[in-house]
Amino acid sequence: MNKTVLGIMAVAAFLASSAWADAPPEIFVVTDYAFDRASNPGAPDVVNGLCATRCNALSADYQSYYKPGGWRLIKAESGKKLVVDLDNPFVKGTCSCTGDVYDVYKDIRCPDTVNKGAAAEKK
Amino acid sequence: MTNKSTIRRVSSAVSLVGLLLLACMAAGAATASGAGSKPAMSHEEQLRYGERMYREGILPNGKPMQALVQGDVPVSGSSFTCVSCHLRSGLGATEGTVVTPPTNGRVLFQPRGLLQKNFEMVPTVRKYSLSLPQRPAYTDETLAECIAGGVDPAGRELSRTMPRYHLNEADMAMLIAYLKTLSDRLPPGVSETEMHFATVITDGVRPEDVQAMLLPIETYISKKNGIASAFKRRPQSMRMAVNMMGPDLVAMKMSLSRWHLKGAPDTWRAQLEEYYKKDPVFALLGGIGNGSWEPIHRFCEDHRLPDLFPVTDYPVISSKDWYTLYISKGVFQEGEGAARYLNTMHELLKGKTILQVVRTTRRGKALATGFLSTWKAFGWPAPVTVELSADQPLTPPLLDRLLTKEKPAVLLVWDDAAALPAVAALAHRADRPGMVVMSAVSLGPELRHIPDAARSYLYLTYPYRLPQDDVRYDSFIDFLIKGKSFDEQALRIVKQSYALGALQSQALMEMRGEYYRDFLLDTIGMMPDMDLPLYERLSFGPNQRYASKGCYIVQLGKGDKPELVKRSDWAIR
Numbered sequence: 001m002n003k004t005v006l007g008i009m010a011v012a013a014f015l016a017s018s019a020w021a022d023a024p025p026e027i028f029v030v031t032d033y034a035f036d037r038a039s040n041p042g043a044p045d046v047v048n049g050l051c052a053t054r055c056n057a058l059s060a061d062y063q064s065y066y067k068p069g070g071w072r073l074i075k076a077e078s079g080k081k082l083v084v085d086l087d088n089p090f091v092k093g094t095c096s097c098t099g100d101v102y103d104v105y106k107d108i109r110c111p112d113t114v115n116k117g118a119a120a121e122k123k
Numbered sequence: 124m125t126n127k128s129t130i131r132r133v134s135s136a137v138s139l140v141g142l143l144l145l146a147c148m149a150a151g152a153a154t155a156s157g158a159g160s161k162p163a164m165s166h167e168e169q170l171r172y173g174e175r176m177y178r179e180g181i182l183p184n185g186k187p188m189q190a191l192v193q194g195d196v197p198v199s200g201s202s203f204t205c206v207s208c209h210l211r212s213g214l215g216a217t218e219g220t221v222v223t224p225p226t227n228g229r230v231l232f233q234p235r236g237l238l239q240k241n242f243e244m245v246p247t248v249r250k251y252s253l254s255l256p257q258r259p260a261y262t263d264e265t266l267a268e269c270i271a272g273g274v275d276p277a278g279r280e281l282s283r284t285m286p287r288y289h290l291n292e293a294d295m296a297m298l299i300a301y302l303k304t305l306s307d308r309l310p311p312g313v314s315e316t317e318m319h320f321a322t323v324i325t326d327g328v329r330p331e332d333v334q335a336m337l338l339p340i341e342t343y344i345s346k347k348n349g350i351a352s353a354f355k356r357r358p359q360s361m362r363m364a365v366n367m368m369g370p371d372l373v374a375m376k377m378s379l380s381r382w383h384l385k386g387a388p389d390t391w392r393a394q395l396e397e398y399y400k401k402d403p404v405f406a407l408l409g410g411i412g413n414g415s416w417e418p419i420h421r422f423c424e425d426h427r428l429p430d431l432f433p434v435t436d437y438p439v440i441s442s443k444d445w446y447t448l449y450i451s452k453g454v455f456q457e458g459e460g461a462a463r464y465l466n467t468m469h470e471l472l473k474g475k476t477i478l479q480v481v482r483t484t485r486r487g488k489a490l491a492t493g494f495l496s497t498w499k500a501f502g503w504p505a506p507v508t509v510e511l512s513a514d515q516p517l518t519p520p521l522l523d524r525l526l527t528k529e530k531p532a533v534l535l536v537w538d539d540a541a542a543l544p545a546v547a548a549l550a551h552r553a554d555r556p557g558m559v560v561m562s563a564v565s566l567g568p569e570l571r572h573i574p575d576a577a578r579s580y581l582y583l584t585y586p587y588r589l590p591q592d593d594v595r596y597d598s599f600i601d602f603l604i605k606g607k608s609f610d611e612q613a614l615r616i617v618k619q620s621y622a623l624g625a626l627q628s629q630a631l632m633e634m635r636g637e638y639y640r641d642f643l644l645d646t647i648g649m650m651p652d653m654d655l656p657l658y659e660r661l662s663f664g665p666n667q668r669y670a671s672k673g674c675y676i677v678q679l680g681k682g683d684k685p686e687l688v689k690r691s692d693w694a695i696r
Contacts, residue, residue: 046470053467057689064588067654068596089557089580090471090532 026076030059030099036083040093050088055097058082065104073102166300173301178211180204182294190286203286210665211445212641213305216649222254223284228303231261239635245369248635266302267295306639312405313638315371320344321380321402323410323419323433325391331609335616336411336434337381338603343624344377351376371636379408384419391418399426406643408627409433409620414485420447429640431647432623432670434616437489444668446640448647450619451658451671454486457562457584458493458537460674463695464582465533465560466501477506478531478556480522482538484513490537490562506535516541519548526552534559540569543577550576558582563677563687568611571685578679582690586674587615588659589687596656618657622670625655659693 033055035047065071080101086093164172172183180188180200188200205226210216213227225231235258242248258277261269265276270288273281290298312319322340324333354361354373364373382398384391395418406429410419416435423430423446430447438449452459465472481491495505507529511517517538522545526534534556536542543566549555563570563583573581587593600621609617630646631638648665655661661670673693680686 044470046468049467053691053695056692061592061659061693063654064592064595064659068598070598071595088468088471090468 024103024105027060027065027073027102027104028058028080028082028097028099029062029102030055030097031079032098034096034098035086036094036096039086040091043091043093047086047091047093050086050091051095051097054084054086054088054095055099058084058097059099060102070107072105072107074105075100076103077101169297170301170304172294173297173299173304176200176290176294176298177205177213177301177305182290183297189289191289192286193283198286200286200288207665208285210642210645210648212637212639212645213302214637214639214642214645216645217251218649220254222251224255225306226302227305227307228299229305229307231266231302234258234260241370242636245366247633248369251635263296263299266299270295270298306637306642309638310405310640311403316375318375318377318638319380319402319404320377320406320408321382321398321404322408323382323384323395323412325384325388325412325414326386327413328411329613331613332434332616333411335609335613336409336620338617339600339620339624340379340409342603343628344379347375347377347628368632369636372631372634380404384412388414388418392422395419395422399428404428405638406431406640407433409623411435411616415439416447416449420444423447427640429643431627432619434619437485438669441668442666445644445666447668448644449669450622450661451586452493452669454489454562454564455493456586456669456671456674457564458490458495459497460493460584460586460676460691460695461535461560461582462494462497462501463674464676464691466498466503467691467695469501469503472532475532476529477533477535478525478529479506479508479535480511480517480525480538480542481508482511482513482517482542486539486562486565487511487537490565491535494535494537507531511538517545519545521545522549523552526555530554531556533557536561538565540566543569543573546581547574547577549580550574555580560584560676570679573679575681578681578685581678583677583679583687584674585677585687586671587657589675589677589689591686593656599656615657618655622653622655622657622661625653626650626661626670629653 033051035043035051037043040047062073065073078100079098082097082099083094084097086095175181175183176188180203182188190198190200190203192198192203205213208216208223209226210223213225214230215225216223235255237257238252239248242252256275256277256279258275258279261276269275269281271290273283273285273287275281322337324336350361350364350368351374354364358365361373367373380398380402382395382402384394399422407419407423408431410430410433412419412433412435415437416433417437417439419430419433420439422428424444428446432448432450435449436453438451438453438455439447440452440455465477479491479494481487491508495508499505509525517536526549536546536559538561542561546559546561549559557580559577559580560582561584563585566573566583570583588596600617603621604614604617626647629650630643633646633650634642645665647663648667650663652663653661653670658671659673662672663670674695675687675689675693676691676695677687678690680688
């Protein structure tokens, strides 16, 4: 179990968007998911849904970047495949999460007008 | 178009089958209701029957109303109620480009011109008006013809979206009498120049939380009044504001009273009545309380008084009540989230035990109720439930005994941070449950200090956007909190109250100068989703009373400064 939590953390670190170091932070936006049958041939069908949840939970919410404004997302990679442990205590197996990777830039051109919330309130 | 040709078109549209049906129904209805033979009803009684026809599609005789819809298909009016299209206020609806006109007496008995007076230059209202045809004023007779035959006083045949209703004379009169009462007189708390609100503050709330709740609302009101003053001084410089708000709202002054409720909740009702009598308001905004919101909720239902986004962990969970709009289901929603999450793997849990340990505090019980009602609605058997009294700690030996007895696959612990040591001690137990679920909010600041060993099997309900994502929304509230300091709880309240300001200002702008209470709620019901701080999404709908519908299941990452890691979607299905 600890190994799988480490797994989550590794992906989370890959996705981390709080540390603004030299390289722009990246986010993963999921586009597809699948249970890897070979990882557990006897698994019941419910694993497909579990992989959907698992992959969605890895995904950043694209809207939560452009809705508040002030961020730009530039696609860095299309169709990246992440293989992750299903990480469910009741069934074993792995999921393939496919998605696009975006570099996240803070939009410094005109933050006040980009930021609708602040702009609306400043009036 | 002449009247003659319209009439011809009407009769060709109502097919022979339709006419026959109408005739049959007429005969049936007349004998069934027998309204003519009954002694005269009081006006109130008539209005009650009228309201039931309007809202439920039920005739005074208890049978469903009969209607013809597109293609002359006969349907029963209980599936095509007036309220579903013309809304509760009768002031009509706008959905995308489809506009359903008002059907309240005040508007129907006025001629409709091309544009709404005084709002000619307000783009939203202008667009709305232009999508409705001009017509002369209705009379009782032409209105009855419209509802039954689908022709307006200009002789125009209405679109087939509007059903044609078959009603006998007495029932039609009752329906029309009711339409005349809809959004008829301005409600208390509003005049041409002023709109008055109150906010309810109950005893025992931390003063900093009260301030956090008040800050966005009072800021919103003072800004709004600033605009009104500026408009009074130099109206020509306020063009843009007039276009956005309309000429009435821009000049309107707003005010907010604070209604403090003291003592035991069963004395609140009398205090509320007293406040309301002395200080009538249009709506309650925000408000804050530690316990159940029920007394205030009931008061608002009874007085038909809107109550928007009170800050409470314990809203009334109801699918029928109308006047209180909550930002979420509060603590209940976390229990619901846990049930939805486990439901995604119910197949794997079949035949296994779920053990629910509930501290019998208000919070513990609300979590358990949220879980249980949702779990049962999915059709699954109730979990084994063990209740702990408020002063009985969940010690490691006690939890050990429970697990040895029940051997659960999933353990739900609806308790606060005091239960963490017992949960952490499970790390050493070989046959511990696969999942232990707790409420992140109930852990308070201890959430960040969950012992490392427990982080792999402890799943937490988290009904907000994750903190690392919510920072992107900080700029929304910077102007409010600059130079002030708030702890985590107070900051959440600022965000909830900020959402109220956003909702309120948007709704008032969309009301086209019709400041009626039911229309305020109707308008909110038509609003698109909002993306604001704290919640992933606030969504509204005609009868929806809990704007945030989501809840994450998360785990805590490793290390001293751990982040929350999502294990589910926001809206778990």
